[in-house]
Amino acid sequence: MIFFFEVFLAFRLMLRAKLVWVAFGIVVVVLLATFLSSYFSGRQLATVALDVGVSTIRLLLPLLVVLLSQEVLFREFDKRYYLSSLAYPRARSALLLGRVLAMFIFIAVLLLVLGLLQGGLVRVIGGFYSQATSVALGKPYVIVLSFIALDLLVLVSLATLLAVVASTPSFILIGTLGFMLVARSYGSIVELLSREAGLVSNPEHYRTSLGGLGYLLPDLGALDVRMIALYGKMDFLPADWFWLLLSCLSYSFALLALSVWALQRKRLS
Template identity: 60%
Template sequence: MLLFPNLATGFRLALRARFGWLAGGSLLVLILAAFLAAQFSGRQPATVAIDIGLSIIRLLLPLVLVLMIQELQSREFDRRYFLNTLSYPHPRYSLLLGRFMAAALLTLGLLLVLASALALLVWSIAQGYVQSTPVTLGLHYLITIAFIGLDLLLLTAIATLLAVIASTPSFVLIGTLGFMLVARSFGAIVELLTRNATLVNDASSYRAGVGLLSYLLPDLGALDVRTITLYGRMDLLPADWPWLVVSNLTYTIGALALAAWALQRKRFT
């Protein structure tokens, strides 16, 4: 029950931070980008529209969630609001989890809105031109969006951890986006070097070095399963997808636990 006051406060702070404007701007950018991309594709307009739309979603929503974490948590310490917040008789972890849940629910809610708008746009585009390989907007699309949601949930946990240990709010933005870039790309780099060893000198040692990141970071690139929607083939889903889900959820819980521990030991001056 102690989470609900902090959760409600998080929603109010997000509204004051103009989350509605961020959501509206994201929706406008998504629709314009997907629609214009479809117009430049003469033979596969629906496929191009949903491909570009999913890329926009995966690009914009991490930025939105970082801005929300900055407002809900980093500003708490930067502006010394904790002098009032922590004076209430509740443990520190309830503050952390309440603000995390607020940011996560707002981000995932925006994900559902953007995904619904994209599906409606792609469906309307598909009515005007029948493709030889139509996109699938049923279960395949829902699974794709669910994996994107897991990606965003983990990034929210990482941003929450950085908000606790960082000394400036700008580090939350830089650190979270840097983490996202590395975690989404190292798997593709290893696969590319495995298929084509002539790209760099001593590709095996380079591949081994990059592969060490798999022991430290989750493979967020593997959570991009849009191909099952683009081509309507469930067999394109990674064979180890249960392990991907479990490992990313475990990483999320671990990041939150570390953030709670760091906040409990944090000394305010």
């Protein structure tokens, strides 16, 4: 019961911080980007629109994750709201996990809304011109959104850990976005160096150095499987997609466990 109370309290904090309006602004920006980008292609309007729309979603929703963690978690310790939150007998883990669940529900619902609105808009745009290869807005599109949701779950888990240990809100912003950039790009860089060895003077050294990140970071770049929806071919889905999902889920749960441990050891005065 206390756990669900924390979820309810977290939603109240989001409403008080007017993050719903931020989410509404993200919806407007994504739809505008999707619609306007279709004018940059003469023959594949729907494909370009969907491609740019997915890119905009993957760019803006992590920023919302940062804002949510700052408002729902960091301010709890920075403004000492825990003096009232923990005045009643409740575990610190319940407070933390309740807030995390509320953040992910908020992000997941927004992603669902964006997916439905963007899918409808792409269908309308696709009706203006018949493409040789139409976009797949059925099961492939659902898979794309599901992989994006997992990407965001990892970022929510990391932002939670940073909110517990950080002393300034800017550290959450820099840490989360820096982690996102590295985790989404290092796999592509390693693959590029494997195909184009002449790009750098010592490609083997770079591949070894960047490959070591695979033991520390999840490959969030591999979760971008938009190609199966853009071209309607499941062949673009990674062959090791199951292990990819399992590794990202495990990494997320490990970050949450570390966050609970850090909060249990955090001295609240």
